[in-house]
Amino acid sequence: MKNLLKNQKWNSLLYGVLAALVALVWVYPFVIVVVNSLKTKRGIFSNPLWFTHDFTVDNFVTAYQALDFTHSFVNSLLITVGSVVLITAVSAAAAYALTRHQVKMSSFVYYLCAATMLVPFQSIMIPLVSMFGSMNFLNRTALILMNTGLSVSLSVILYYGAFQGVPKSMDEAAKLDGASSFRVFADVVLPAVNPMTGTVIILNAMKLWNDYLLPSLVVNKNGMYTIPLKMYMFFGETNSEWQLALAGLVLSMIPIIILFLLLQKQVMSSVTEGAIK
Amino acid sequence: MLKKHQYYGFILPAVAFIIGIIIIPFISGIIDSFTNSNGISRQFIGLKNYQLLFQDYNFLQSFWLTFKFSVVSVVLINLVGLVFALIVTHKDNWFNNTLKTIFFIPNLVGGVLLGFIWQFIFTNAFKALSVNLGQNWLNGWLSDETTGFWGLVILFTWQMSGYIMLVYISFLNAIPKNSLEASLLDGASELQTFFNVKLPQLAPAFTISLFLTLANSFKLYEQNLALTNGGPYRSTEMISMYIYNTAFVNFQQGYAQATGIILFVVVALASFIQLYFSRKGERS
């Protein structure tokens, strides 16, 4: 019995070391990027695998200016927040109505959402952009509208499941208290599905913050660049100046990673929910 | 509960967005695919685009590549994701929670940034490794057809495994504790417990993960752009990049749109197959 316990201890230690090793390998790409962003070009050339004796933070100053970081950050934020707010409002309202009235129209709209989820973005990208282009309407507002249209389907379906879990008696009780339909929805039913609202916000925000393809077709111009767009341009301009490119990469990653570390549990459960539903 | 006009008021915005942003472009896209549109002028040319596509070496090659990539990625990502899930659900402590965070983080970073990170690793870090270790095969990964392909697979596995891990974790956590304990009490080893108790419960997780990975790899663009940009000689150009370049570099927009329609058909078929299997799985 003693031997067995001892064995178990060794086993779990071995397991711990192995798991830690795997995690180190997994995180190493990030480490290597951070390490090299703090070096000069010469240092990267001589040994890109670890620190050399040429620590510098100048790259970050240069990259920050070249990326026009404050501006790009605000653009990314504007587009992401604007889209997410619109998506959440539009899809919550629709899903609520769909669950409260089981009429033909409701199931039609539900299946419409399900069906449009099947359409890959690349299949509509060209006509979508040329449609907005022909109206001379390619800017941040247009991008927000497009993002909303492309994300509403999934969000409606996510909300649909959540609202079904809210008993109709809740609505009725509120109604009897004299609340208007909108009040019932906004003050009573919507707060009851707060976790789902969190999920919808997080899923869409993650996707849109990192989006490149559609923004590159819609807001690829001065004053409207988002972080991924600017990063792509910056990368092209830095040529073989890896130290600058890497500093730019680190800068671009910082906001989302900080936010993630703050909201870890919520993000992971949202992602799981979005995947399984 | 809602009056009729209220009901329509609630659903109208969503329906309008779906029609305006997806349905109309989709229909206009189908029409465009029968034209020789170059973005400015167009003439109706019937099925010619589709005929040409099936003789187009680059199209066939990028489709085949996307397929190969999807199969390899699905296997690798699910394997790694499952192993990660088993590691972090082993015990509930701070150590495993940290691991979980580490495994998931690559999933937060956008495709463009990921592509650049790995471009640095494959060009500079691998080069340094090849010099230090005297291993020549580590050199020039992104300028070779085969290693370029594996570069993309590695990047995608790194990005997606943490995501798929979460799916497996949620199913693993749903397995009743007592059935695991019972199995262990019966004298089964951990490995036996895994195969006899855990694995059968994970079947639906596998279906979900399979199609999540598939869908994501068929739509892969940014990682492709930032890592290899299709090179060398368009050998790592996946289907999304093929569509983008055909439409916005060559300005063959009708032709590109025909490719987009084919992509839709393939994705839709895959989804129906998934639906069929998951329904079947539920019944049995």
Place this chain on the structure above:
Amino acid sequence: MQKLKRLLVLLLVIVTPFLLVACKSAKSPSSQTDKKVTINFFNQKPEITSQYQKLIKIYQKKHPNVSIQLTTSGQGGGAAALQSKFSSGEAPDIIMLGGLPEIDRYKDHLLTLKNMSAVKNTLPRLISGGMTENHRLVGVPVDLEAYGWVINKDVFRKAGVDPDSIKNYAEFVQAVKKIDAQKDELGLQGVFGFNGADTNSITSMSAQFTSDYYQNDQVKAFDSKKFPWEKEQRMKQYLHLVKQYSVKPILSVKYDESIQDLFYNGEVAMIPQGNWVIPTLDGLQDNWTKDNMGMLPYFTKDDGTDELLTGSSWYLGISNDNPSHQKIAKDFINWMYSSKEAQDVIINEMRFVPATKNFNTDRLPDDVSKEIYQVGTSKNAITPVHKQYPNGFANEVIGPMVQRYLVGKTSWDNLKKVVSNQYKQLKEVQSGQ
């Protein structure tokens, strides 16, 4: 329970003004400026951004009521960025255009430049490169560039090869072999630093074998529905030579690496570039090119008349979308092409060779520039035609096919077949046929 909703409302409140401002500012970009006219200049050559900025600063000092906003896009993103500007109705006033396919795409937005003073001085041979299909003049050449081999004279000297004595293909091959034989003593990685990763360089190389066919008529080159194979044998020979004597693996060599590492450090004898590499090299060490850099042509005719190809990859055009900006745009361009002050910046800092008639070559800062001007104004001068290939042909067709050929993944016959077919297909689609 209420927290989330409050957060949402808060976000909405924060975002709405931004959105409104965004919409507004998109519509009226210059609403606040007092009488000052702002024009937009779209540049597709990132390497000369700072010099353009300098020119603009000088000009603005002289014309306080004019403001010029420079936008730079490049590295392959230029065409797409320009497309998005036009399709969003924000066409720049001064546009750097790359070749007739791009001119053709935007011809309805481009102003006729016939009577501008800058145009009157243009080298006559280069005029057709700034025309629409029906010979309406819409662009002024940016500069005179030379295409050929950029050679490291120091390596040639040490190898005992006199570049001036090479007069035909056979002698070129001989020189390559002689240098290759001393590879180890000279510390070379290869004779050529051919940047095989780069489809643009491959494309401009291909122009060495196709340009002669069109005899400087860029409109004819643009109209052509076929890729001219008249010199395919020589093209094949050059590719084999490159394949054999270049740094390997050939497809992993990138543009910057080939110039700043391989060429600058004397690890290769030549690279397939032109005089546009001068600022980069002199940026690494002052006056480096003065003693170390020379140029050699491709030998395709072998009759003693082979010279560097010379022409302009880029042309400046003016948009007709905003009539009130046209005069200012014209004045600025005329100033760049005529005032001594501007030209000093252009020749000494951009290191451009002017594409104008009767330029005093004594003003040019180096021998290579002088040689280029002399070749470019001689009667045998030929303009490279790669900028007139259909859109996408460079990066999607000929570049990748030649790359395949270089690593033995396709036969020459297949390369010819694919290149010919795709050339025709792209040309037909893009001309709306």
